[in-house]
Amino acid sequence: MSHHKISVTVNGSTSDDEVESRLLLVHYLREVRGLTGTHVGCDTSNCGACTVMLDGRTVKSCSVLAVAADGADVLTIEGLAADGEMSPVQQGFQQCHGLQCGYCTPGMVMAATGLLLENPDPDEDEVREGIEGNLCRCTGYSMIVDSVRWAAEHGGAGDVAARHTAH
């Protein structure tokens, strides 16, 4: 198995690592960078539990090789609460009970953040479409939709875009 040197910025901090070429980005984040907030829920790219932002766009980090993220800027759930204050999306999920077990939640929050970056004021159908690639087995989605709508009305994606272009 060949190894590669990669340099990836995650939540504003850059690190150089040598990784197997087949290592998935999600495992790189969890095992190499120790960021266990990003979860794995499937092996077929269906569930979205692993959703992160890669250079400002949401991706399923189980479908990206770590080597493909060389030189990239990754934002994970751990990096969303700038200065310890939860982002509007995170707050929305708490206010509207958009989570139960919390396993899908990091991916769902990242997907919702990505949606609000593209469309700051999505209606219910647009929210549902926007999070279609993220599965939740607990909530039945209604309260997730409410959470995203709440966020749209309380600051949207927050300062994510601004922080991303800063690098």
Next chain:
Amino acid sequence: MGSMVGAAVIRKEDPALLTGRGTFVDDIRLPGTVHMVYVRSYLAHARIVSIDVSEAAAKPGVLGVWTNADLEGLPPNRSVPGMERPCLARDKVRFVGEPVAVVVAADRYAAADAAEAVLVEYEELPVMASVEAATAEGAVPILDGLESNIVLEHVLSATDAEAELAAAPHRLAIHLKNQRCAAVPMEPTVCLADWQASGLTLWATTQTPHHSRNELAAMFGLSQQEVRVVAPDVGGGFGAKASCYPEFILTSELSRRLRRPVKYVETRSENMTSMVHGRAQDHEVEVGFDDDGALLALRVKITQDCGGWPDATGIGLPTLTSFMAGGCYKIPVIAPSFRSVVTNTTPVGAYRGAGRPEASFMIERVVDHVAAELGLDPLDVRRRNFVQPGEMPFATQFEGIVYDEGDFPGALAKLLESIDYDALRADRDARRDDPAKPLLGIGFSTFVEMGGFGPTPLFEQFGYVGGWESANIRLNTDGSAVVKVGTSPHGQGHQTAFAQIVADELSIPFERISLVHGDTAMVQEGIGTMGSRGAPVGGSAVFKAAGKVRDKAMKIAAHMLEADESDLELVDGRFSVKGAPDQGVSMAEVAVRSFKPHLLPDGFDLGLNETAYFEPSNLSYPSGAHCCVVEIDRDTGFVKVARYIAVDDCGTVINPLMATGQIHGGVAQGIAQALIEEVRYGDDGQPASGTLVDYTLPSAMDLPRYETDHIVTKTSFNPLGAKGLGESGATAAPQAVVNAVVDALSHLGVRDVEMPCTPQKVWRILAQKAS
């Protein structure tokens, strides 16, 4: 009760989970951890001729490879005596996905590589992937030492009701199928075992840490104090994480052998064949009724597909189905019986509702069949047969199964306030003649189920030590409180709900109450979270423990204030003499005093630290009325849930926000069962739904916005009056949806559509009727 119980408080759990700071089992890092990966059978039924591990064992990073033969003396998983499943297949494999060997390597990728290199030679055996095949003439027994594949048969009534059925003015035979479903918690099974000289610690995705501890201790011959099971954050369970899995035993044993922590992380594809499935029942029903739709007799023969090995929990499910066969109706005679059949498929266990959704689906479909047969409105048939509120407590014909409180007609009346039934019916009829519009159907489900599991005599039958739950509350010297409970939440929000109860009882601010759960080393005895028992049983234990703390604190306060206890009240965190609020002491002052022996009455026990066990006097019976409105696309057969309205009676609602969430989640799973989900096998036992590509879970696009409401009749079986509601949605929804689908197609002479009502199935019916 004070102001917190009943308030829509946002959850204490959320900040950690929302910022990536939750701790799920796979997030736990122990130095030196090695990884276990299974070699699983790709055949459904075969004799193992040989296993060659040499190539795998030689791979880089591999610490070892083990087969059943290498684990001599390792006890099997617990189940029905004589049907215990070995952790790794011995001689034979019985379903696709059954583990044959394990590899342990330094990292997960290396272990997976090595697992691929294990060579297993099989001799194929005849596959019986369905009940029909497993019970056919000449079918060979799948389990050794048995004569047939029927592993359990039980008749639950003294009569077969034949006389009553024969005497009834009308008699209808109905076949109903409750298809096999998969629970699919978003977090699959994960465990991490660390066997030290002092004993075994297992972090596991389980709903029942104490029960798992007891099982592991018994299996390994350890004393229970040497075993610690921890369920940290758990990513959903839905009953399927109440079973003990071979990986819990194997990682423990291999950690003992390797003297290193051993972790196992299931992939989703493994999960689809490895975690217990649910439902998988067939019902042969006969119902007798009169011209007015009064139900006179019901006979139901249940066939439970158990899968390749009877699961310790799964084996009891048809008993619960039988008990609930009558639903919320007075039926003079009910004759249930069941047989449980072993097949070459994944074992079947608990899945949200576990036995009761099957009963509710059956009786609610039967009522609609009766209405169709008589040309009556399905609601009129329901109303004619309801157990009335004045008839509570209502003893069913099954011993101990007593509905204590409920208002079935009241729930339906409340439901009808939110829908214009006449207008919907008119719309439905009008659309039938308008090919441009989708068909519309209206379906109802008036249901009752079991919640608040115990009591102990019932729960013992599932292998648990009891049906009670425990709570300990300790006050710190600053007046803050730590609560320890024996329930093990995995999404239910116990941190929040139980803090609400304590806040009210002890007048301690909600923010100053924390909860410890899911760790057998930290928490006194416990049973776990399943069977809608969190609030009614766990919450009642918390309530009871709080009462004990309050009583003791009151004594101390009385001593401090030199007043009589009966003259004191606890308001806003202060004990004071009634009518003289300025003379008082705070809870924190009382807590400090509780540690000053020289300032307490002689012989007074120090501290405010009380434990309570709560045993419910019976099961509780959550009930309600749900309505589903569907639209069916005439060209594609696609069923869209246009509206879903739920009125639930779970007794006391502790937190309306979380109660609504529980209903939503359960209804979502019920709708998905009705329309989308089914675990399917080919005749060769190959799963046709082995990944999330083939086993489609509903996304946000597939599910509606739910309309929810409550009526409240409090159960008398626990001091909170809470009945539980985790399983109500999943119990109520499938038949509401299917009844709506059938209603939409009824003008075509359709009486039944089997779940899941997929577009293909519905389109085929439409096409057939059109030709």
